[in-house]
Amino acid sequence: MSGKLITVFGGSGFIGRYAVRALCKAGWRVRVAVRNPMNAGDMRLSGEVGQVQIIQANVRNRPSIVRALDGADAVLNLVGLLSEKGRQTFDGTQALGAQNIAEYAAQAGIKQFVQMSAIGADLNSKSDYARTKAEAEDAVKAKVPTATILRPSIVFGPEDDFFNKFANFSRFLPFLPLIGGGKTQFQPVFVGDLADAIIGALASEDTQGRTYEIGGPSTYTFKQLLEFITDAVDRPKLLIPVPFFLAELKGMTIDLLFKLWPFHAPPLTGDQVRLLKSDNIVGLEKDKNYGTIADLGVTNLETIEVIVPTYVWRYREYGQFHVKVKDDVSRVDI
Template identity: 60%
Template sequence: MSGELVTVFGGSGFLGRYVVRELCRAGYRVRVAVRFPHLAGDMRVGGAVGQVQIVQANVRNRPSVERALEDAWGVVNLVGILVEKGQQSFEGTQALGAKNVAELAAAAGVQKFVQMSAIGADDDSDARYAKTKAQAEDAVRKYMPNAVVLRPSILFGTEDEFFNRFAEMSRFTPFMPDIGGGKTKFQPVYVGDVAKAVTASLENDAAAGETFELGGPEVLTYREVLDYILKEIDRPRWFLPLPFFIAQPLGYVMGGLFKLWPFHEPPLTGDQVRMLRSDNVVSPDAKGFEALGVSDLETIEAIVPTYLWRYRPQGQFHEPKGA
């Protein structure tokens, strides 16, 4: 056990829970920095007694970030949003938040830094999500030049917001949105494998200052993903063609309507449609899992059925046709 203290910003989120557990397995002491500590008490069971500490921090609030960084050897910044809600904007949460964490980490003498980005991060992107992810990378590089940047494709796992979202949608609609012809390519990656990559990034000195793109073993189109989900939950559905020029304004309308009802996220936003215009796969010349020493990646077929069963007509008692 190394015993070094690693502060994980956004540690109670989907990816964060896996990262915290993986860091605990590797012997680190983990400080989970979250906005609402009273909702993250279960994080303490991720490690041994006293191994996990929970503190309040908001990446937009610099004093709270400073407190969370006290005596930290390493930092992992996982903070990110898919949909803007309330005061959580892409610019404030992703771009400014990463700048605050990196700048204050440098001032605190933090030795290791891992920034979670995303495939498609681009300063010139029309999608604000992708643009602010790139701005976050730039800010981190400015203050922590030796930081490791990880760019995963779409994450899958029990609590994911991709496979679960479309499976849930199929329960209430007779059709599924076939956006842009369904040709956009994805390389879904298991959230647990990305968590292993985070730990490897902290421990591998050769990774310092590098960017890694993380994709799973299989490349699928958007339409192939929907076909897989519907077959797995045994809910045949029609596909409604939605060209980009129709899907994008529809997404903006949905995003605007759901801002009036902030308790639920919209099924689609205009910014997400912009992201769908580009493939979400690992670049041919990019460094990936192999360069970090992470192998034996989990497949969709091995993991996704373990949680999609709940969307079948009779749940776990329903055997899909052809299974």
């Protein structure tokens, strides 16, 4: 693959930073297409001198997409939203953005195309996030039939928006909400393993035109994940079941307030609650013949038990270099 150029849209985000490093290690030249290049200068450190190029592009601006694709051999689209803010909407950014990229990639004759989607993407979903992820998949496959679709479960790593969020909640909330009773299942995958799956998707023509569900080595309920987080940060909390309808109403209210004061992402939205109504694990759609991360050559997956404590320690009351002594209430230095 040495010398081939891949354009990565959304390459400065959480998943993008790991993906770019993996691509550089695999020998790709990488063009990182971002809305604000001034905030992505450190991406050049992901590879050797000159291996990473930063270019301005907005998936809603078609001329900028054409510039970003000029001379590219492959495309990786990682653009996605967890909540809407201003012009960054699910329809305009996730669905239409993917369609724009795929349309111009097809015109450029690019056949290697990896689209990052999500487990649970469904055209009939009541969640705008899941619906537009599915619309993005269909738009990409219509324009570039050889595209590979990756559908991960929740992705964990030092900069994630799941384990960090609830670990932070445990610092100031007297309890944590078990939305829907905490029964929703997840299969968290380490961001480094997902980056390796991207490399696997690009490494073989056999992956073209296929969809892969990407999950970690174990499944957990939402309740089990909250129990794991509170134990990892040593902040025991009461877990109180909250019905979906009540959590959705609260999420919609919070989302509205944050749209009126749009300086930070909302901690919870109604759309995110709607996502929690469906399990987020590999293999639920048995009739679709989806591949798995193992089919992409990625095995020996990292677990949350090994990785998550290495970065949520900052939410502990007593810092990093202390441990609990299970048979003693005291804390000792290590």
